[in-house]
Amino acid sequence: xxxxxxxxxGALQERELPDPEPGPDQVxxxxxxxxxxxxxxxxxxxxxxxxxxxRIPGHEVVGVVDRLGVGVSGLGxxxxxxxxxxxxxxxxxxxxxxxxxxxxxxxxxxxxxxDGGFATLMVAEARYVYPLDGIDLDDATAAPLLCxxxxxxxxxxxxxxxxxLGIYGFGAAGHIILxxxxxxxxxxxxxxxxxxxxxxxxxxxLGAVWAGGSDAPxxxxxxxxxxxxxxxxxxxxxxxxxxxxxxVVCAGIHMSDIPAFPYxxxxxxxxxxxxxxxxxxxxxxxxxxxxxxxxxxxxxxxxLAQANQAIADLRAGRLNGAAVLVP
Numbered sequence: 297x298x299x300x301x302x303x304x305x306g307a308l309q310e311r312e313l314p315d316p317e318p319g320p321d322q323v324x325x326x327x328x329x330x331x332x333x334x335x336x337x338x339x340x341x342x343x344x345x346x347x348x349x350x351r352i353p354g355h356e357v358v359g360v361v362d363r364l365g366v367g368v369s370g371l372g373x374x375x376x377x378x379x380x381x382x383x384x385x386x387x388x389x390x391x392x393x394x395x396x397x398x399x400x401x402x403x404x405x406x407x408x409x410x411d412g413g414f415a416t417l418m419v420a421e422a423r424y425v426y427p428l429d430g431i432d433l434d435d436a437t438a439a440p441l442l443c444x445x446x447x448x449x450x451x452x453x454x455x456x457x458x459x460x461l462g463i464y465g466f467g468a469a470g471h472i473i474l475x476x477x478x479x480x481x482x483x484x485x486x487x488x489x490x491x492x493x494x495x496x497x498x499x500x501x502l503g504a505v506w507a508g509g510s511d512a513p514x515x516x517x518x519x520x521x522x523x524x525x526x527x528x529x530x531x532x533x534x535x536x537x538x539x540x541x542x543x544v545v546c547a548g549i550h551m552s553d554i555p556a557f558p559y560x561x562x563x564x565x566x567x568x569x570x571x572x573x574x575x576x577x578x579x580x581x582x583x584x585x586x587x588x589x590x591x592x593x594x595x596x597x598x599x600l601a602q603a604n605q606a607i608a609d610l611r612a613g614r615l616n617g618a619a620v621l622v623p
Contacts, residue, residue, distance in 0.1 A: 298623065299352045299415035300603040302340055308353070308414065308603050316411075316419045318365035323422050325377060328435035330413030331356030331595075332606045332619040333443045334467065334526065335381065338550045339408050340607065347408040354413030354621070355381045355406035356442040357420075358428065358435045368422045376428045378583075379420045380442040382573050383410045398450075398573035405573075414603055416623045426579050430587055440593040440618035441586060444468035449476065449582035451522045451547035451571045458482060458519035462537055464510055465525025466495045467610075468618035469547065471502060472593055473522070478503040479589035485514055487530075489613065498594075498616045513537070522547055531568060532557035540564035547571045595620045 297315050300308040318324045336353045338344050357379040361371055371377065384404030385392050391399040406412045406420065431438050448469035455461065461477050463470045464487045474484050486499035490509030499507040506515050510530060514537035521534040526548045532555065534544040546568065562568070585591075594617030598606040606619040 297415055297417040298600060299411075300600060300621075301350050302353055303350045306340065308340070308607070310601050313415075315417055318363055318368075318419045320366045321368060321422055322365040322419045323361050323368055323371055323377075323425055324363040324417060324419050325357065325359040325379065325425070326362045327357055327359040327413050327416055327418060327623055329358045329439040329597075330354040330621050331439035331443065331468065332603070332610055332621060334610065335443070335549050336407065337607060337611055338526075343550045344408065347405065351407070352411040352413075352415050352418070353407040354415070355379065355408070356439045356444065356620075357406070357413035357418065358439045358442065359413075361425075362417075365419075365422075371422055371425060371427070378426045378428050378438070378442045379406055379413065379418070379424065380426070380446050380574065380579060381406055382575075383424055384421055396575070398575050398578075403573070414600065414621060416600070424576065426583060428583070431583065432587060433592065436595050436597045436620045436622055437593055439620045440468045440472065440595060441583070441591070444593070444618060445472045445586070445591070446574050446579050446582055447547060447571060448473035448524075449585070450574050450578045451545045452476060454543075454545050454569055454571055455520035455522055456543050460485065460516055460518045462487060462514060462518040462521035462534065464521060464523045464530050464534055465527075466492075466499050466507075467524060467615070468593070469524045471498065471617055472591060474499065474502050474504060475591045476585065476589055479591075483516075485516070485518060487512070492613065494616060518542060520545065523551075524548065526551045528552040528554035532561055535561040535566055535568070538566055540566065543567045543569060545569055545571060593618055597622050
């Protein structure tokens with residue numbers, strides 16, 4: 297198989313590797329597309345604790361099952377499937393036993409602690425492989441749903457009941473969740489980099505009622521705000537934007553330090569919460585909603601060998617929507 301491999305140099309290298317074989321309760325997937333997520337940048341840049349090198353990144357995978365391991369049921373060869381960030385849970389720690397597998401004490405993560413989708417083949421635990429039979433999108437367009445969409449959905453649910461929603465950072469997750477929130481009937485206010493007029497125009501084209509720089513005050517008191525940008529300084533800005541009793545959701549796996557802020561910003565029963573990973577139920581719930589809400593991610597496709605260019609474009613903010621690698 298071909299793969300883009302992260303070693304110690306910080307850049308991905310294209311390699312020919314032996315085809316992987318599925319173990320018990322695993323499937324092998326022929327990869328048709330894999331999104332490039334901001335979490336991949338954190339893995340590549342070393343922002344997260346070491347997950348083991350060399351490693352094949354990528355955790356927004358769409359493909360077809362081409363081989364079954366012993367004990368697999370519910371999936372078949374030739375079936376179109378997706379794979380996301382959470383790759384394994386222990387199933388016996390207190391979190392797993394209480395239905396919070398996203399907080400598992402001994403988890404595995406696709407493209408971080410286990411090889412992922414920047415390749416032509418991969419193996420994955422069947423429990424964390426999701427049928428995409430009802431998703432009427434081409435493979436590249438569907439790929440961002442598997443993390444930007446799934447984590448975005450969990451963050452939207454955690455935002456609680458809202459009529460006016462703020463979104464800080466308008467990349468892959470932000471532009472998907474705007475579509476969901478609009479379908480649900482919310483008014484969406486989008487905050488981008490101050491000079492990113494293209495992103496603001498993109499947000500308005502998708503139905504945002506307002507879009508402006510993250511240095512601007514919210515034009516209306518917000519019921520909730522979700523932070524997709526990994527910028528700690530946006531936490532006090534979002535707290536200033538939400539009403540009393542409002543909630544700020546930090547949706548990234550990594551964020552720069554949150555600066556000190558006066559207690560008055562938090563007072564009034566405002567809340568700051570974080571999102572960690574996702575559960576299988578999150579995935580199944582969201583994938584059922586995709587066709588109902590008519591969600592359609594905007595993607596820019598790259599050949600697999602151009603993974604470093606896709607990463608550079610994402611890092612520099614040159615994309616509207618999501619980057620996707622197509623083997």
